[in-house]
Amino acid sequence: MNKQDFNEGLLGFLDASPTPFHVTLNMSMMLENAGFIKLIETDKWDLKEGQKYFVTRNDSSVIAFTFPHAKTPYAKNYTMVGSHTDSPNLKLKPNPVIKEHGVIKFGVEPYGGLLLNTWFDRDLSLAGRVSYLDSNDEIKDTLIDVKKAIAIVPSLAIHLDDKANKDKTVNKQTDMCPILTTNDDFEFDEFLKWQLSKNEILDVKELYASELSFYDTQRASFIGLHDDFIASARVDNLLSCYVGLLAICSVEADKPMLFIASDHEEVGSESTSGAGGSFLENTLRRMFPDYEDYMQMIRGSIMISADNAHAVHPNFPSKHDSKHAPYINKGSVIKVNANQRYASNSTTISRFMNVANSLSEPYQEFVTRSDMGCGSTIGPITATRLGIETLDVGLPTFAMHSIRELCGSDDAHSLYKILVGFSK
Numbered sequence: 001m002n003k004q005d006f007n008e009g010l011l012g013f014l015d016a017s018p019t020p021f022h023v024t025l026n027m028s029m030m031l032e033n034a035g036f037i038k039l040i041e042t043d044k045w046d047l048k049e050g051q052k053y054f055v056t057r058n059d060s061s062v063i064a065f066t067f068p069h070a071k072t073p074y075a076k077n078y079t080m081v082g083s084h085t086d087s088p089n090l091k092l093k094p095n096p097v098i099k100e101h102g103v104i105k106f107g108v109e110p111y112g113g114l115l116l117n118t119w120f121d122r123d124l125s126l127a128g129r130v131s132y133l134d135s136n137d138e139i140k141d142t143l144i145d146v147k148k149a150i151a152i153v154p155s156l157a158i159h160l161d162d163k164a165n166k167d168k169t170v171n172k173q174t175d176m177c178p179i180l181t182t183n184d185d186f187e188f189d190e191f192l193k194w195q196l197s198k199n200e201i202l203d204v205k206e207l208y209a210s211e212l213s214f215y216d217t218q219r220a221s222f223i224g225l226h227d228d229f230i231a232s233a234r235v236d237n238l239l240s241c242y243v244g245l246l247a248i249c250s251v252e253a254d255k256p257m258l259f260i261a262s263d264h265e266e267v268g269s270e271s272t273s274g275a276g277g278s279f280l281e282n283t284l285r286r287m288f289p290d291y292e293d294y295m296q297m298i299r300g301s302i303m304i305s306a307d308n309a310h311a312v313h314p315n316f317p318s319k320h321d322s323k324h325a326p327y328i329n330k331g332s333v334i335k336v337n338a339n340q341r342y343a344s345n346s347t348t349i350s351r352f353m354n355v356a357n358s359l360s361e362p363y364q365e366f367v368t369r370s371d372m373g374c375g376s377t378i379g380p381i382t383a384t385r386l387g388i389e390t391l392d393v394g395l396p397t398f399a400m401h402s403i404r405e406l407c408g409s410d411d412a413h414s415l416y417k418i419l420v421g422f423s424k
Contacts, residue, residue, distance in 0.1 A: 001246070003413040007222075007230065010412060013242050014220040014232045018127040019213050020060035020085035020263045021143050023238060027245050027261065028056060031064050034249040045286050052253050055283060058273035059129060059141065060085055060263040063283050064245070068254045076293065078301035079422040080258040080388070081247060082275065082378050083240035084265030087233070088114030088401050090176060092126070092212040097188050098177060104186045105177040106151065108214065112266030116170040118403040123149035124178055128212035130192060134203045144195045149217045151178035178214060216403050227409055228329060235405035237265070239395055240306035243412050247419035255423040256301075265307075265378055275378035281386060302348060302389050304419065305379030308407070309333035309366050309394030324367040326396040329408035331362030332415045335377070335392040343379035348391035355421045361414045366394070 017023040031054045032038065039045055039055040047053065047067050054064035062085075068075040090108040098105045110116065127145040134140055153176055158164050170176065180186065189207050196204055220232030241261045248259040264274035271277055288294040312325035326333045334349055335342040356363045368374040383390040395415060398406040 001250070001413075001416075003410070006246070006413045006416065007409055009246075010230065010239070010242050011220040011222075011232070014234060014238055017234065017238055018125070018145060018215040019089075019129075019143075019211075021129045021211075022127060022145065023085040023241060023261070024056055024060050024062050025143065027062050027064075027241065028054065030245060030249065031062075035253075036064055041282075047287065050253055057279050058263060058271075059143075061261060061273040061279055063258065063260045063280065064248050065258040065283070065287065066248070066251065066253050066256060067287065068256050072254050072256075074300075075256055076288075076297040076300050078256040078258050078297060079419070080260065080301060080303045081244035081419055082303055082305045082382060083244050083259075083261045083307065084237045084263065084269075084275070084378060085241060085261045086112070086263050086266050087236060087238070088112035088266055090114075090119060090124075090178070090214040092128075092210070092214070094209070097186070099184065099186075102182060103179045104181045104183065105179045108176055108178065110172050110176065111213065113401055115399070115402045116172070116176060117168065118399075119176065120153050120155045122152065122403055123217045124151040124153070124214045125149055125217045126151070126212050126214055128210060130196065130210045130212075131208040132196070132201075132204045133206040133208060135205050137205070139208065140201075142196065142199060142201055144192075144199065144212075146195060147217070151180045151214065153178050218404065222409060223406070224409075229406050230409050231404055231406050233404055235397060235407050236308040236400050237306075239308065239397075239407060239412055243395075243416045243419065244306055247416055250416075250420050251423045257423050262378060269378060269381050275381045276385070280382065284386070298386055298388050302351065302391065302422075303343075303379070303382050303386075304352070304422070305343065305377050305382065305390060305392045306415070306419075307377045307379075307392070307394050308397040308400055308405075309335060310368075310400060311396035311398055311408075313398060319369070319372070321367055321369050324365055326364040326366050328396045328398070328406075329410040330396070331364050331411060332356070332418060333364050333366045333394045333396055335379075335394055336365060336367050337374050339374070340380055341374040341376045342392035343377075343383040343390035344392045345389070348389050351422075352391055352393065352418070356418050359417055359421050361418050361421075363418075364396070 269276040
């Protein structure tokens with residue numbers, strides 16, 4: 001796949017995936033189109049050698065894997081790629097409606113470490129999962145995506161806040177409520193039923209719980225004099241989801257490869273569908289029920305944890321170690337941390353370098369300043385839980401955790417080629 005087609009597909013994927021539920025649905029459809037067979041966790045599995053499979057959990061995490069013939073050379077030496085489906089956002093509270101001061105607004109709870117200031121004055125829509133009871137007294141789940149810009153968080157005018165350009169702080173409880181309408185007749189349940197009816201769901205006896213998030217309606221786009229950049233919401237970490245997904249869709253079924261995209265990384269990964277949960281381990285144990293085979297696979301495989309990396313900001317270069325400051329469009333970033341916030345070691349780093357060099361693809365190294373904190377990834381979590389050799393890599397990004405992030409138009413395609421190269 002050439003870079004232009006790759007990037008055009010990336011923009012479409014970003015626009016179509018406002019929540020982890022939509023991410024997982026879109027990836028599932030792409031996997032089915034690529035010949036992967038869907039598995040259900042509650043069913044008994046009967047895996048056939050030479051086939052490709054995928055399975056989801058909570059509608060928000062997905063694992064895809066090839067299952068080579070046992071006699072295939074290195075059939076147990078898997079290249080695994082890990083990413084996450086969630087991004088920081090404003091999540092709707094269960095009883096969201098607030099009617100005051102002439103408007104209807106929604107109470108929200110910030111999810112993850114988002115840059116709050118970037119959410120002001122943006123055209124916002126709403127998407128997520130809704131559960132309801134039908135006339136047969138069965139609980140059903142469905143996804144909704146309003147798509148239309150229905151809300152906004154207006155800034156306070158500078159005339160009323162003379163410190164706005166000096167020391168602006170944001171109160172998560174009182175300052176971030178999106179406003180929807182001046183119509184006092186608004187009812188939240190009727191709004192949800194209207195959204196369900198747009199999906200041709202009319203049999204709704206009772207509405208139950210929902211998991212809904214606001215998102216920016218501005219579409220992903222190329223930015224720059226020569227389309228140097230890609231700007232979008234949710235670049236962290238749908239960029240890596242897309243790269244990993246296309247990589248496993250590009251390898252043959254006789255090449256051992258696995259891709260996992262987990263939910264809840266932005267809030268610590270401690271959930272049934274997060275990297276701290278059992279999803280990956282459960283799947284691997286079903287693939288290799290014999291413990292000796294399982295351990296041979298674990299110790300013969302590598303996990304490549306793919307998440308975004310902080311590119312050196314041209315306006316704030318002092319925030320980086322000058323010897324380990326990645327540049328946008330200069331290649332994938334190998335992440336290193338002496339305190340194991342990243343799981344890379346000399347062995348896994350060398351393997352990545354070897355494959356990249358064989359393909360003449362560039363790479364860089366990132367180490368945070370010694371006097372600054374370092375975020376973590378699913379890499380150390382997976383390495384600890386499974387005992388698998390792990391490498392943390394990323395794609396250089398500006399404005400991480402902003403409502404609109406920025407990455408290079410060269411880097412993702414380069415990492416894609418490297419990941420496919422691991423399976424050759």
